[in-house]
Amino acid sequence: MNREQIKHHFNTLDRKRFLEEPFKPQSEDDIPLPIGHGQTISQPSLVLEMTLLLEPNERCRILEIGTGSGYQTAMLSPFAKEIYTVERIPELSARARHTLTMFGFLNIHFKISDGSLGWHEEAPFDRIIVTAAASEIPSELLDQLALGGKMLIPVGLPYHQRLTVITKTLDGEIHIDDAGGVVFVELVGKYGWKT
Numbered sequence: 001m002n003r004e005q006i007k008h009h010f011n012t013l014d015r016k017r018f019l020e021e022p023f024k025p026q027s028e029d030d031i032p033l034p035i036g037h038g039q040t041i042s043q044p045s046l047v048l049e050m051t052l053l054l055e056p057n058e059r060c061r062i063l064e065i066g067t068g069s070g071y072q073t074a075m076l077s078p079f080a081k082e083i084y085t086v087e088r089i090p091e092l093s094a095r096a097r098h099t100l101t102m103f104g105f106l107n108i109h110f111k112i113s114d115g116s117l118g119w120h121e122e123a124p125f126d127r128i129i130v131t132a133a134a135s136e137i138p139s140e141l142l143d144q145l146a147l148g149g150k151m152l153i154p155v156g157l158p159y160h161q162r163l164t165v166i167t168k169t170l171d172g173e174i175h176i177d178d179a180g181g182v183v184f185v186e187l188v189g190k191y192g193w194k195t
Contacts, residue, residue: 003052005078005079006048006051006052006075006079007048009075009078009079010044010047010048010051010075013071013074013075014027015027015028015041015044015071017099017103018035018041018069018070018071018074018096018099019033019035019041019069020035020036030043030044030045031043035068035069035092036091036092037089037091037092038185039068039089039092039185040068040185041068041069041071042071042072042131042184046182047071047072047075048075049179050072050129050131050152050163051072051075051076051079053152053163053165053179054076054127054129054150054152055127055150056076056079056080056127057079057080058079058080058081059081059126060079060080060081060126060127061080061081061082061083061084061122061125061126061127062076062080062082062083062084062125062126062127062128062129063083063084063085063086063118063119063122063123063125063127063128063129063141063144064076064083064084064085064086064128064129064130064131065085065086065115065116065118065128065129065130065131065132065141065153065187066086066087066115066130066131066132066187067085067086067087067092067093067096067110068087068092068096068131069092069095069096069099070085070095070096070097070099070100070105072129072131073085073096073100073105073108074099074100074103074105076129077100077105077107077108078105080107080127081107082107082108082109083107083108083109084108084109084111084119084122084125085108085109085110085111086111086112086113086115086118086119087110087111087112087115088112088113088114088115088188088189089112090112093110093111093112096110097110109122114188114189114190115130115132115187115189116134116138116140116141116187116189116190116191116192117138117140117189117190118138118140118141118143118144119144120140120144123143123144124144124145124146124147124149125144125145125146125149126146126148126149126150127149127150127151128141128144128145128149128150128151128152128153129151129152129153130151130152130153130154130187131184132154132184132185132186132187132188133154133155133156133158133161133182133183133184133185133186133187133193134153134154134155134187134191134192135155135156135157135191135192135193136155136191137153137155137164137166137176138153138187138190138191141153142166142168142174145166145168146168147168147169147170147171147172148168148169148170149167149168150165150166150167150168151165151166151167151168152164152165152166152179153166154182154184157193158186158193159183160181160183161181161182161183161184162178162179162180162181162182163178163179163180163181163182164176164177164178164179165177165178165179
């Protein structure tokens with residue numbers, strides 16, 4: 001992975017493309033913004049941080065849970081072999097597909113489903129990135145992570161989670177690291193918050 005290439009792509013990727021009016025004027029602000037259906041587009045600095053932490057490369061098959069606006073997908077696309085992205089809200093998935101295709105990000109496969117269950121038919125994945133917060137690490141996603149793979153997922157309570165970095169060794173051992181505090185919308189489904 002070339003960190004400088006990722007940073008250059010980040011600096012040239014226009015976030016405005018992934019926003020609806022009336023939020024386009026705020027596209028350069030480093031804040032999360034609404035994209036409809038109770039969902040948000042993350043602040044740009046966090047999208048860059050998560051991309052760098054994931055360490056994508058041209059051989060990677062990446063599973064993304066939470067397509068949302070497609071902004072994180074667009075950040076990853078040039079640095080992956082293929083991306084499999086899952087979104088539970090059909091309208092968001094369709095909008096993201098249109099935007100990503102229009103701007104030439106073509107190595108992306110879309111699915112409308114409960115993202116907490118992953119994409120079993122296409123597993124295993126070299127990288128998994130989850131852009132919604134879970135109450136615990138989904139066992140289904142761990143099972144779909146390839147040996148030698150890495151997963152990022154926010155884990156915790158409403159309004160306070162830890163960005164969790166999970167690596168699976170070539171021997172199948174799981175290592176968990178903490179990359180700091182974050183706030184994401186809920187991963188609705190089996191691993192949502194029990195409130």
